Amino acid sequence: MDRPVPAAPADNRAWGSDAIADVLRALEIPFVALNPGASYRGLHDSLVNRLGNTAPQMLVCLHEEHAVALAHGYYKASGRPIAAALHSNVGLMHGTMAIYNAWCDRVPVLVLGATGPVDAARRRPWIDWIHTAQDQGALIRHYTKWDAQPASVPAAREALLRAAQIMASAPCGPVYVNLDAALQEQPLDHLPAPPDVARYAAPPAAAPAPDLLARAADLLLRAASPLILMGRTGRSPAAWEARVRLAERLGARVATDLKLPATFPTGHPLHVGPPGTFAAPSLQAAMREADVILALDWVDLGGTLRAAGAEEAGPRIIQVSPDARLHNGWSFDHGGLPPADLYFDNEPDPVVAALLAALPARATPPPFVVAEAPAAPAAPGPLAIPGLAAALRRATAGREVTLIRLPLGWDGALWHFAHPLDYLGQDGGGGIGSGPGMAVGAALALRGTGRLPVAVLGDGDTMMGLSALWTAAHYRVPLLVVVSNNRSFFNDEVHQERVAKERGRPVENKWVGQAISDPDPDFAKLAEGLGLLGIGPVGTEAALNEALARAVAHVEAGGAALIDARVAPGYAPAMASALTREPRRD
Known part of the structure; x- marks a missing residue:
C-alpha cells in the first residue's frame, strides 16, 4: 500500500473535504479508484492526511475509464461497492463508457466528481475555466441512477448518504456526486460527527404479492414443461442453492447467459445446452417447447422470445424483474418489451424463496455429479x-x-x-x-x-x-x-x-x-x-x-x-x- 508520512499534530483546523472523507469512511467504502486531478485536490489531501490512505485506500489508475471499470469488477466479485473519482469535466468524459457499462450491468459504483469553483470569482485563470461546467452531471444523467452537485458541506454529506442508498436499491446502478473545488477547500469551524449510516441504508428487498405468488405457484405446478431463464440474480451460495432446489422441485429445464455471472450449475442435468451470449438453437427450441417460462430478470427477455419464435403463441410467461424502474427514453439497454401473463416487480431472490415455500415438497433428487472429461493431451497444429x-x-x-x-x-x-x-x-x-x-x-x-x-x-x-x-x-x-x-x-x-x-x-x-x-x-x-x-x-x-x-x-x-x-x-x-x-x- 502507498503509506503516507504521518501528519503533524493538527492545529484544530478542519476543511470541507475532511467532513466528506469522514462520510466515505462511515459508509465503509474500502477503496477509491482514481486518476489524480486538481479539481479534487482537497478531498485527495483529506484521504491522505486525515484518513491515512486507509478505509478508504486510494488506488491509482492510469485512465479514468480504468478507475470506473475497476470499481465495476470489484463489485462483481465481492458484491460490495467502491468509489471511483474522476477529475472535473475532462475526467468524466474519459469515464463515460465505463459508467455506461456499469449502468447496463446494473452494478452500483459511487462516482465522485469535482469541478473548478462554481463561484467564478474564485477561479484560477484559464485552467479552472476550462475545467468547470454549468451542469456536469448532464454528461451522464441518462445512464446513472442519480446525480448531485451539492452547494455546501452539509449538503455534500447528505448527497453521499443518498447516493449510497440509491445505488444499492434494486435495480442497482452507478451514481454521481460532483464536489465543488471551493467547497472542498472551505475552512470549517469544527468537524461534524460522522453520520449513523445504518439509518440511511437501502431498503430490504420487497416480498412478492401473495395473490400473485399463489397464481405463479399454481401455474408452475400445472406446467408439463416449465423452463427457468436465470438472469440477474443474487450471487450468494444460499441464493444459488435456492435456485437449484426450485428447478429440481419443478423438474424445470434451466438456461443461463454468458453475458451474466454464473447463476446455476451448467453441468446440472436440467441445464439446457451450454450457456451463450445469444440464445443457442437448443435454448430457442426449449423456449418453443415450454408451456411456462419463469424469467428471473433475464436480459432482453422480449428480444430473446422474439428470436425464438415464442413471443405470441408460445408459452405462458412469468416475468420477475424490477428493471423497468430504470428504463428511460435515451438508452435502449432495456431490450424488447416482453409479454407477461404474471409480472413480479421484484428482485428474483425473494420470489424464488417464496415459491419454494409455496410449492409442495418433493423427494430430493440424488446429488448430481458433473463428469468433466479430462482435458485431452495437447493437440498439434495452430492454437484455437x-x-x-x-x-x-x-x-x-x-x-x-x-x-x-x-x-x-x-x-x-x-x-x-x-x-x-x-x-x-x-x-x-x-x-x-x-x-x-x-x-x-x-x-x-x-x-x-x-x-x-x-x-x-x-x-x-x-x-x-x-x-x-x-x-x-x-x-x-x-x-x-x-x-x-x-x-x-x-x-x-x-x-x-x-x-x-x-x-x-x-x-x-x-x-x-x-x-x-x-x-x-x-x-x-x-x-x-x-x-x-x-x-x-x-x-x-x-x-x-x-x-x-x-x-x-x-x-x-x-x-x-x-x-x-x-x-x-x-x-x-x-x-x-x-x-x-x-x-x-x-
Whole structure:
C-alpha cells in the first residue's frame, strides 16, 4: 500500500473535504479508484492526511475509464461497492463508457466528481475555466441512477448518504456526486460527527404479492414443461442453492447467459445446452417447447422470445424483474418489451424463496455429479480457443478458478460453472477496453479468498485497456490474463463477411480495416513494461501448457502475469450464427 508520512499534530483546523472523507469512511467504502486531478485536490489531501490512505485506500489508475471499470469488477466479485473519482469535466468524459457499462450491468459504483469553483470569482485563470461546467452531471444523467452537485458541506454529506442508498436499491446502478473545488477547500469551524449510516441504508428487498405468488405457484405446478431463464440474480451460495432446489422441485429445464455471472450449475442435468451470449438453437427450441417460462430478470427477455419464435403463441410467461424502474427514453439497454401473463416487480431472490415455500415438497433428487472429461493431451497444429480452454483446465486442475471475463469466441461448453464465483460475466454495455480494468478490480476483491483469478481477454479489448494492468502490478494484486489474440477486431470481420455475401462481393476482403497486425502488438513486452510477468507470444497448445505452468506459479506467489496466446480466428457456431442471423420481421 502507498503509506503516507504521518501528519503533524493538527492545529484544530478542519476543511470541507475532511467532513466528506469522514462520510466515505462511515459508509465503509474500502477503496477509491482514481486518476489524480486538481479539481479534487482537497478531498485527495483529506484521504491522505486525515484518513491515512486507509478505509478508504486510494488506488491509482492510469485512465479514468480504468478507475470506473475497476470499481465495476470489484463489485462483481465481492458484491460490495467502491468509489471511483474522476477529475472535473475532462475526467468524466474519459469515464463515460465505463459508467455506461456499469449502468447496463446494473452494478452500483459511487462516482465522485469535482469541478473548478462554481463561484467564478474564485477561479484560477484559464485552467479552472476550462475545467468547470454549468451542469456536469448532464454528461451522464441518462445512464446513472442519480446525480448531485451539492452547494455546501452539509449538503455534500447528505448527497453521499443518498447516493449510497440509491445505488444499492434494486435495480442497482452507478451514481454521481460532483464536489465543488471551493467547497472542498472551505475552512470549517469544527468537524461534524460522522453520520449513523445504518439509518440511511437501502431498503430490504420487497416480498412478492401473495395473490400473485399463489397464481405463479399454481401455474408452475400445472406446467408439463416449465423452463427457468436465470438472469440477474443474487450471487450468494444460499441464493444459488435456492435456485437449484426450485428447478429440481419443478423438474424445470434451466438456461443461463454468458453475458451474466454464473447463476446455476451448467453441468446440472436440467441445464439446457451450454450457456451463450445469444440464445443457442437448443435454448430457442426449449423456449418453443415450454408451456411456462419463469424469467428471473433475464436480459432482453422480449428480444430473446422474439428470436425464438415464442413471443405470441408460445408459452405462458412469468416475468420477475424490477428493471423497468430504470428504463428511460435515451438508452435502449432495456431490450424488447416482453409479454407477461404474471409480472413480479421484484428482485428474483425473494420470489424464488417464496415459491419454494409455496410449492409442495418433493423427494430430493440424488446429488448430481458433473463428469468433466479430462482435458485431452495437447493437440498439434495452430492454437484455437478450444485448445486454449483445454490448456487452461490442465494448468488449473484442482484449483478454485474464477473466470473474470471470456472472449466473444468462447463456447460455453468449454468450461462448467458450479459456483457463483466461477464466472463473473461480461461488462454490460459491450464497450471494448473494459476487460483489463474489470479484471484488476475483480482480482483485488478475490485477493485472499484462495481463488485463482483468470481473465481471458480479446486482443482489441486488451490493447485499449492495457495500462489498467499497471494498477495490479503496483498494488501486488494476483491476476492471470490470457490474451486470446486473433490479431483482429474479428467480430467486425464476421459482419463484413455477411455483408460481402449479401452483395456478391469478395469475402476475402473482410479483414481490411479490421486487422491488428503489421506490426503485431507484442503484449508480453507491453505487460513487462507495466511490471507484470509477460510471456509469449505462444501459438501452440504445447507451448501454452508451458507458459501457463509458469504464469500460474507466478500468480500463486502473489504476482500478476499476462500470456499472449495467438489463436486462430473463429467463433463458436452458435455465436457466429447469432451475429449474422437476420432479425425476425414478422
